[in-house]
Amino acid sequence: MIERKPIWTKSFINISISTFFIFTVFYALLTFIPLYVMEDLNGTVAEGGMATSVFLVSAIIVRLAAGMILDKFGNKEVLVFSVLMFTVSTILYIFIGTFAALLFLRFFHGIWFGLVTTVAGAIAADIIPPERRGEGMGYYAIAMNLAVVAGPFIALTLQPLVSSQIIFIIFGAIMVIGFICALVVQVQKIPKETAPARKLALINFLETKSMPIASVGFLISFAYASIITFISVYADALGLLQTASFFFVVYAVAMLLVRPFTGRLFDAKGPDYVIIPSIIVFALGLWTLSYTASSWMLLLSGALIGLGYGTLLPSFQTLAIEAADKHRSGYATGTFFAFYDTGIAIGAVALGVMASALGYSKLYLTLAIFVLLIGVYYKWISVKTAGSAKS
Structure with missing residues (x-):
């Protein structure tokens, strides 16, 4: 009988926890930012929606280039740097004072969300034994699905109790833990096949x-x-x-x-x-x-x-x-x-x-x-x- 290779390795657990914190902050901000725009920045519902759209636009754009970025710099290097920048972006909300600054930060934040979620998913797939990939990716997706509940719950629970700056500090602290988890993930180097140069398209x-x-x-x-x-x-x-x-x-x-x-x-x-x-x-x-x-x-x-x-x-x-x-x-x-x-x-x-x-x-x-x-x-x-x- 062939022994099944394990899914729940140290690296898989840490990449899953890091992903959970990233998506928790993402969904928390998705819920909280429209309220923040209207109550703290005296904006409108439409402006709150715009802050969400700008984030998604930059995330979509960077996903198109994510494969080339991973090829050039390596999965582990991109993971660590993108989680770091996602964490820094989260902390920067503390210092926002205008809607224009918020839009710029949301676009900047979306870049790192698009990159980190792409590289994390690729790393998780590579860590999981190929013969158990369906099962393993199902477990990995639990991190994202649980964040759908955790993020809005944290945001809506804290919103009437503390100031927006305190909420952003808490989000930043969550991401510091996520960054530490990303640091200890071990990534196997995959040989890259050489291919003729192609036109940029x-x-x-x-x-x-x-x-x-x-x-x-x-x-x-x-x-x-x-x-x-x-x-x-x-x-x-x-x-x-x-x-x-x-x-x-x-x-x-x-x-x-x-x-x-x-x-x-x-x-x-x-x-x-x-x-x-x-x-x-x-x-x-x-x-x-x-x-x-x-x-x-x-x-x-x-x-x-x-x-x-x-x-x-x-x-x-x-x-x-x-x-x-x-x-x-x-x-x-x-x-x-x-x-x-x-x-x-x-x-x-x-x-x-x-x-x-x-x-x-x-x-x-x-x-x-x-x-x-x-x-x-x-x-x-x-x-x-x-x-x-x-x-």
């Missing part, structure tokens, strides 16, 4: 082999943008705002309960056994949300979305990395998250327009159908990709 910043599955990730994240952007507004309109604070808690619990099984199933039986049911459950969660009229229905939809979408993200990321050559895992990760972040950014705007025209209930019903169609598209992509691999 957008396509050379991306991993073309990962683009088909990244396009599925784009569509899924587009639909998921309706959750992170509008769930509190929808719940408020239904008179369920207090229940909404538990939506992502239920989401996280449901996701954690199935994660050990779905990862192993992915490795043992193949991605379709995990992805197709998860897409159906995600669509069912959106359908339930569209008919929500009570607290239990809102929480049920949160559980279903946690089971469905919470499983899809690590599955798609794993497929994107496996589609590329080993030495191009950084390009694959950057490509996947560039598509994913773009889906969130476009979805937040486009679905806002749709919500104004249709109402939130019909929006979620439409998205449930849309997600089922994404399942058909994914199957077409997987069959086409398998056919190309055989030929």
Whole structure:
């Protein structure tokens, strides 16, 4: 009997903890910055949204170049420097006094978020034994999923109790711990294949082999943008705002309960056994949300979305990395998250327009159908990709 190589090594644990703190601060700021703009800088709701958009724009741009940066400087070096700069950027919020300065810092901060999350994902994939990558990436994704709950909880709990400067100091302290964890991660050097010089073109910043599955990730994240952007507004309109604070808690619990099984199933039986049911459950969660009229229905939809979408993200990321050559895992990760972040950014705007025209209930019903169609598209992509691999 062949002994299975371990997933939970010292380096994997530390890269997961560092990632958890990075995403905790990211989601905390995502929640807190609009409030900070309006209350401390006397800004508007639109300006609060602009501060979020600027961050995502710079993150998306840098993801396109992340693969080349990792090739040039090395994964460990980029990890340490990008976590350091992300930490420094977080601390700099303490000294912000104008909206213009905030926009500049948000753009600067987004650069390091885009880079650090790309390199961390690539390192995690390289640390995990290849035969257990689906299971391992599922565990790694728990760090990001838990941060969805932890970040807003910390921000909203502290906001009425202490000043904004104290909150930013706490965020900075969290990132100092994340930086220490990143320092002790051990990264195996991967030999780079020599290739002829190519002209500078957008396509050379991306991993073309990962683009088909990244396009599925784009569509899924587009639909998921309706959750992170509008769930509190929808719940408020239904008179369920207090229940909404538990939506992502239920989401996280449901996701954690199935994660050990779905990862192993992915490795043992193949991605379709995990992805197709998860897409159906995600669509069912959106359908339930569209008919929500009570607290239990809102929480049920949160559980279903946690089971469905919470499983899809690590599955798609794993497929994107496996589609590329080993030495191009950084390009694959950057490509996947560039598509994913773009889906969130476009979805937040486009679905806002749709919500104004249709109402939130019909929006979620439409998205449930849309997600089922994404399942058909994914199957077409997987069959086409398998056919190309055989030929």
